[in-house]
Amino acid sequence: MASDDPGKRLEKLRYSQNFLRERRLVEQIVKLARIMPGDTVLEIGPGHGIITHALRDAVGATGSVIAIELDAKLAARLRGVFGQVSYVKITEADFLSVGLAWLPATYVAFANVPFAITSAVLDKLFQPNHWPYRAHLILERAAMESVLPGGSSGPTLKSLAIAPWYDIAPVYAFERSDFAPRPAVDTALYAFERRDPPLVDVQRYDAYRDFLAAVSKDRVGEGIWKRVLSAREIDRLADDAGLVVGRGIKAQGAESMAAAFRAFDVDKGRAASVRGAADALRAEQARREQINERGGHRRKTRPNR
Numbered sequence: 001m002a003s004d005d006p007g008k009r010l011e012k013l014r015y016s017q018n019f020l021r022e023r024r025l026v027e028q029i030v031k032l033a034r035i036m037p038g039d040t041v042l043e044i045g046p047g048h049g050i051i052t053h054a055l056r057d058a059v060g061a062t063g064s065v066i067a068i069e070l071d072a073k074l075a076a077r078l079r080g081v082f083g084q085v086s087y088v089k090i091t092e093a094d095f096l097s098v099g100l101a102w103l104p105a106t107y108v109a110f111a112n113v114p115f116a117i118t119s120a121v122l123d124k125l126f127q128p129n130h131w132p133y134r135a136h137l138i139l140e141r142a143a144m145e146s147v148l149p150g151g152s153s154g155p156t157l158k159s160l161a162i163a164p165w166y167d168i169a170p171v172y173a174f175e176r177s178d179f180a181p182r183p184a185v186d187t188a189l190y191a192f193e194r195r196d197p198p199l200v201d202v203q204r205y206d207a208y209r210d211f212l213a214a215v216s217k218d219r220v221g222e223g224i225w226k227r228v229l230s231a232r233e234i235d236r237l238a239d240d241a242g243l244v245v246g247r248g249i250k251a252q253g254a255e256s257m258a259a260a261f262r263a264f265d266v267d268k269g270r271a272a273s274v275r276g277a278a279d280a281l282r283a284e285q286a287r288r289e290q291i292n293e294r295g296g297h298r299r300k301t302r303p304n305r
Contacts, residue, residue: 017114018179018187019047020138023054025178029189030054032171033110033136036063040104042132043067044095044111044121049078055110056088063087066103068095096120100130109135115185118143119158126162126192128205135192138174140185155250155257157216157281161209163254164199166192199258204265206278211261213277216249224248225260228270233263 020026030051035041035058046052046067055065065088069075075092082088091098096117109132113121118139125135155163162168172189176182200208215224225234225245237243241259244251252260265271 017045017047018112018181018183020050020112020178021180022178023050026050026054027057029136029138029172030058030110032189033108033191034134035059035108035110038062040064040107041066042100042103042107042109044109044125045069045114046078046090047071047074047112049081051110051112052078052082052088056082056085059087061087064089066091068093068098070094096124103130103132106133108132109137111135112138115140115143115183122158122162126166128165128202131165132192133194136171137190137192138187139190141170141173141188142185144170144188144190155252155254157212157249160212160249160252160254160257162192164208164258165195165202167195168192199254200261204261207265207271207275208258208261209278210274210276211264211271212249212257213281214274215260216281228264228274229260237263 035055037058037060039059040063041055041059043052043055043065046069049067052065052067059065067078067082067088068091069078070093072092075090078090082090109125111121121137125131159168169191170188171191174187174189176186179187211228215228225243229237234243234245237256237260238245241256242253243256243260249257
């Protein structure tokens with residue numbers, strides 16, 4: 001997000017949070033998430049705690065639930081409810097600012113993600129130094145159409161950034177009446193399952209993100225591949241990996257993009273040529289968000305003569 005102010009973030013969350021109403025439904029989706037006794041579960045934004053109850057029951061005394069809540073009043077209420085449960089920890093903090101590297105490699109994540117911070121949560125959660133073994137997230141369906149590989153608008157930079165390491169799929173579609181307040185959009189529970197083996201070695205995570213950022217600049221796709229790959233590599237990738245030559249990232253799949261990166265990455269000199277592209281793109285996106293928050297560009301006018 002453009003703003004790092006937790007107070008502003010909390011204000012946005014209050015307008016974009018919709019809480020599940022029925023405990024039986026919550027128990028059903030926790031079962032779909034295969035939360036087991038002994039699991040360590042990270043819950044992002046527990047709110048009133050209806051999901052926290054189900055997670056507590058699922059992990060049992062041999063597991064643990066770490067629930068991170070930004071709202072001080074909600075966090076205090078949750079501590080009052082779960083204060084005597086040794087394996088449920090309520091942390092009052094901004095998830096986007098909390099370090100997660102201390103969590104075990106096998107931890108799983110579960111969250112009803114506020115619409116206002118969906119993109120930021122995905123960016124934070126799926127970092128290789130602390131990403132979950134698997135995750136189940138309640139997300140806006142329209143937004144996820146642009147994240148899912150094969151979605152109606154084609155893959156995006158965000159979906160392709162996650163796809164080499166995770167399979168993503170919807171596992172439950174909610175009714176709007178399942179929430180209070182009732183949301184204005186449709187939502188679903190999405191499963192993020194770790195790929196084994198991954199399509200790209202995790203040690204090349206940063207290099208892959210830089211490659212994606214570099215090739216995403218050309219929306220049409222003309223000339224993208226010629227700038228980063230040889231003619232022989234392009235022909236081979238088109239035949240063997242399904243690379244759509246002459247088209248940009250929206251025409252590509254997770255497998256073809258990963259294959260293109262692996263071919264590109266063989267030459268470390270080429271890899272160095274795009275180093276820093278992901279950071280530059282994030283900085284540009286943050287700048288645009290700040291402009292939008294201030295009301296957009298001011299139109300220049302000619303002085304009266």
